[in-house]
Amino acid sequence: VTLDSVHLIGNQAYSGLGAAMFCSNPVLGTFTNLVVANNYAGAFAAAFAGCSTTITLSNTVIANNTVGNPWPANACSSPMN
Secondary structure, eight states: OEEESOEEESOEESSSSOSSEEOSSOOOEEEESOEEESOEESSSOSSEESOOSOEEEESOEEEOOEESSSSOTTSBSSOOO
């Protein structure tokens, strides 16, 4: 998967996770010029959830995401290489 110049801003997953992006299957790809900001997830991983795979981030901003628990909002719910 290749994402270039995509903005994932202001999304909400009230009772779940992965407000910006949820991967139901492993993903291999490159994300370039991505903005992931101001997303809210009721559970955790407001930025990325379920993306346990190899993703290359380049020139990407991940900021100001919030969750309904004490875990880091900008973190991933599973490892990303």
